[in-house]
Amino acid sequence: MVKIGVLGLQGAVREHVKAFEACGAEVTVVKRPEQLEELDGLVLPGGESTTMRRLIDKYEFLEPLRNFASQGKPMFGTCAGLILLAKNIVGYDEAHLAVMDMTVERNAFGRQRESFEAKLMITGVAEDFVGVFIRAPYVVEVGEEVDVLSKHNGRIVAARQGQFLACAFHPELTDDYRFAQYFVNMVKESK
Numbered sequence: 001m002v003k004i005g006v007l008g009l010q011g012a013v014r015e016h017v018k019a020f021e022a023c024g025a026e027v028t029v030v031k032r033p034e035q036l037e038e039l040d041g042l043v044l045p046g047g048e049s050t051t052m053r054r055l056i057d058k059y060e061f062l063e064p065l066r067n068f069a070s071q072g073k074p075m076f077g078t079c080a081g082l083i084l085l086a087k088n089i090v091g092y093d094e095a096h097l098a099v100m101d102m103t104v105e106r107n108a109f110g111r112q113r114e115s116f117e118a119k120l121m122i123t124g125v126a127e128d129f130v131g132v133f134i135r136a137p138y139v140v141e142v143g144e145e146v147d148v149l150s151k152h153n154g155r156i157v158a159a160r161q162g163q164f165l166a167c168a169f170h171p172e173l174t175d176d177y178r179f180a181q182y183f184v185n186m187v188k189e190s191k
């Protein structure tokens with residue numbers, strides 16, 4: 001059984017727990033950096049990236065999270081979590097974990113489209129996945145090592161770089177666990 005943690009500082013934590021349990025993983029809500037040591041993979045949930053970053057600093061998570069990444073362990077960032085993984089954020093001088101070679105823009109779909117659903121084709125996952133977007137970012141640009149897994153209206157909304165998986169939408173807010181299962185498979189393969 002793979003052990004997956006969900007960073008539990010803020011955001012859509014419980015929904016991820018439910019989704020990954022449904023995929024047969026043993027799931028832990030991570031509130032202290034020491035908990036990372038026992039895990040095979042980690043999910044950075046959606047929420048508010050600036051708030052999450054504040055809590056990451058407050059609870060001294062930044063270095064332990066970067067260590068986790070440098071051990072080659074899989075990480076999955078959804079929405080705000082995608083922003084945490086990115087190397088560059090449009091309009092900001094500093095990124096957060098800065099482990100995934102991509103530039104992201106926050107709240108990038110504009111006011112009228114604060115939240116919406118869209119049917120997505122996701123390479124290796126599904127041809128008809130309903131993406132729930134909530135004040136979502138999108139990926140403006142990716143480096144050579146990054147595979148684009150999905151686009152919506154020409155904008156990149158899911159990507160993978162080896163051990164890192166990221167999406168701009170909230171897969172945990174539907175009962176379709178195929179994207180969660182894709183990450184579980186990544187974790188199994190990395191073990």
Ligand code: GLN
Nearest residue numbers: 046047048049079080135
């Ligand atoms: N707009 C949020 C941010 O910039 C992300 C929204 C989300 O995670 N649903 O962090």
